[in-house]
Amino acid sequence: MPSEAADEATRRAWRELGFFCCRDKAAKEWRIVGSVKGLRKFASELRKYASNPANDRLSEYQHFGPSMNLEVGTWHQAEITDQWIAGPVTELLSLAALIERSVQANVIGQRIALRSNFSPLSSYELILDIRDEVFDPGSEELT
Numbered sequence: 001m002p003s004e005a006a007d008e009a010t011r012r013a014w015r016e017l018g019f020f021c022c023r024d025k026a027a028k029e030w031r032i033v034g035s036v037k038g039l040r041k042f043a044s045e046l047r048k049y050a051s052n053p054a055n056d057r058l059s060e061y062q063h064f065g066p067s068m069n070l071e072v073g074t075w076h077q078a079e080i081t082d083q084w085i086a087g088p089v090t091e092l093l094s095l096a097a098l099i100e101r102s103v104q105a106n107v108i109g110q111r112i113a114l115r116s117n118f119s120p121l122s123s124y125e126l127i128l129d130i131r132d133e134v135f136d137p138g139s140e141e142l143t
Contacts, residue, residue: 011138013066017041020140021070023082029125030070030080035135036103039128043099046072050092061086078119080126087119094118099128108132 014020018041019034032042042064049055049062049072061073061084071084078087078095087095095118102112107130114126 010066014137014140017045017065018137020137021065022140023069023124025082027125028082028123029127030085031127031129033129033131033135033140034137035131035133036105036108037133038135038137039103039130040100043096043103046092046096046099050089050096056089078122080115080119080122080124082124085118085126091118102128103130 017038019032019038021030021032021042023030032039034042045064054060055062055074058074058076061071064070064072071086072092073084073086074089074092075086076088078091079085085095086092095114098114098117102114109132110130112128112130114128115122115124118126
């Protein structure tokens with residue numbers, strides 16, 4: 001069982017990241033939770049990954065979050081699986097733009113599904129769970 005110090009380090013890491021992500025195996029979905037600002041940070045991290053020339057090769061990937069459970073990677077087609085959100089870097093850039101367009105102040109409290117716009121045939125859904133600006137991503141994992 002993790003110590004309180006380890007738990008607090010994890011909470012702090014989620015806060016620094018600005019969003020929380022988790023996989024729901026039963027529902028077959030990845031859930032990215034955050035305020036509008038935090039979800040825009042997720043889009044920014046996707047853009048940063050896709051804009052790095054070193055990530056243009058197939059099978060390159062990066063872990064997101066302190067639990068390192070989500071991978072974003074480069075693949076020959078867009079897909080969302082139990083392991084990752086992946087695609088050609090151009091598709092990942094498009095996903096980042098879609099996220100930025102989708103998260104607006106007027107959608108706080110909503111859950112936005114993105115699979116149909118990114119990779120309709122994927123086995124997993126990608127959900128943006130939009131919270132208000134006082135949302136603490138560090139509180140999500142340990143509750």
